[in-house]
Amino acid sequence: MKYLKRIFFALLIGFAAFTLFLAGSIVIDAALGKDRLDAVTNTLIPGQGANPEVRAFVARPDGKGPFPVVIMIHEFFGLNESIVGKAKGLADEGYLVIAPDTFRGSTTKWIPRAIYQVITNPAEQVNQDLDTVYAWIATQPDADVERVGIAGFCYGGRASLSYSLHNFRLAATVIFYGSPETDPAVLRALPGPVLGIFGGNDNSIPIEQVQEFQAALNQAGIPNEITIYEGQPHAFVTDIDSIRRGGVQGEAWAQMVAFLDKYLKQDNAPQGYSSQGEFRLAFDWGYYMRLVYEHALGTASHQH
Structure with missing residues (x-):
C-alpha cells in the first residue's frame, strides 16, 4: 500500500x-514574441463599436478594381509568414485578400501556446472581429462587397465555417483541413458553396468524418466540392514557394483558385443569402487534442 x-x-x-x-x-x-505581429501585418482596421481594432495583412492585386475579396484565416499558430505568402499568392490571382489576426495580438511557433490561443479566443469573439473586417471591406473602393468569400487553414478552416454560419452575406467558404460539422440542420444555414480540402493521412480528422461532412452538405442542399488528397498529412499546403513548385500542394491550391473563380468572379456567381439564423459551432476538444499530436509527433511534425 x-x-x-x-x-x-x-x-x-x-x-x-x-x-x-x-x-x-x-x-x-x-x-x-510580443512584437512578432509587426513583421506580418500592414493594416490596422478600426474597431466597430466596443470591439477593438484588428491587425491584418492586406494584399491587393494590380489594377483599380473593384476586386472580389477573400478573408484568409490563419492556423492555430496565428498570423505568420506562411499566411502572408499565401495572401500575396492569391492576390496575384486577382483577389483582394485580408488576413486578419484573430488572436488579438498573439502568434507563436510553440504548440502549447497555440492551443492556449484557441482556447482563450472563443468563436463569438472571433466572429465579432471578423465582422469588423467585413465592415471595413465595405468601405474600400477597390473591394466588391457583393463578392466576398472566406478561406482558412487548420483552425482557420473551422473558423471560416463558423463565420459563414454567422455572416450570411458571404458567397463562398473554403476549408483546408479544418474540423468539419456533420449536422445537416446546422449546415443548411450556410449562405453559399463550400470547398473542403483534406489529407488522407491526417489523423486529426478521420476520413469517415470528412465523408459524413460531405453527406451532410448534400443532405442540406449546399453546393460543395470535398476532396481527400490521398497520402497527404495534416497541413500539407505549407507555403507559397512550395505551392508554386507544383505537385500536390500546387494541385490543391489550383483547386481553390478555380473554386473561387467560379463563385466570386463569374457573372452568374451566387451571392450570399440569409438562411435560418445564426448557428454557433461547439468547441471541438477532440480535434484539437488530436491536432496537438499531429503537430508534435504525427503527420504535421514536418513543419517544425
Missing part, C-alpha cells in the same frame, strides 16, 4: 511540475 501511495504522489508531483512548465512556457513565449 505504501508503494502505491508513493507512486500516486510521484505521479501527482510530476503532473503538477509538467503543468507549471507548460504555463511558464506560455508566459515566456508571449513575452519573447
Whole structure:
C-alpha cells in the first residue's frame, strides 16, 4: 500500500511540475514574441463599436478594381509568414485578400501556446472581429462587397465555417483541413458553396468524418466540392514557394483558385443569402487534442 501511495504522489508531483512548465512556457513565449505581429501585418482596421481594432495583412492585386475579396484565416499558430505568402499568392490571382489576426495580438511557433490561443479566443469573439473586417471591406473602393468569400487553414478552416454560419452575406467558404460539422440542420444555414480540402493521412480528422461532412452538405442542399488528397498529412499546403513548385500542394491550391473563380468572379456567381439564423459551432476538444499530436509527433511534425 505504501508503494502505491508513493507512486500516486510521484505521479501527482510530476503532473503538477509538467503543468507549471507548460504555463511558464506560455508566459515566456508571449513575452519573447510580443512584437512578432509587426513583421506580418500592414493594416490596422478600426474597431466597430466596443470591439477593438484588428491587425491584418492586406494584399491587393494590380489594377483599380473593384476586386472580389477573400478573408484568409490563419492556423492555430496565428498570423505568420506562411499566411502572408499565401495572401500575396492569391492576390496575384486577382483577389483582394485580408488576413486578419484573430488572436488579438498573439502568434507563436510553440504548440502549447497555440492551443492556449484557441482556447482563450472563443468563436463569438472571433466572429465579432471578423465582422469588423467585413465592415471595413465595405468601405474600400477597390473591394466588391457583393463578392466576398472566406478561406482558412487548420483552425482557420473551422473558423471560416463558423463565420459563414454567422455572416450570411458571404458567397463562398473554403476549408483546408479544418474540423468539419456533420449536422445537416446546422449546415443548411450556410449562405453559399463550400470547398473542403483534406489529407488522407491526417489523423486529426478521420476520413469517415470528412465523408459524413460531405453527406451532410448534400443532405442540406449546399453546393460543395470535398476532396481527400490521398497520402497527404495534416497541413500539407505549407507555403507559397512550395505551392508554386507544383505537385500536390500546387494541385490543391489550383483547386481553390478555380473554386473561387467560379463563385466570386463569374457573372452568374451566387451571392450570399440569409438562411435560418445564426448557428454557433461547439468547441471541438477532440480535434484539437488530436491536432496537438499531429503537430508534435504525427503527420504535421514536418513543419517544425
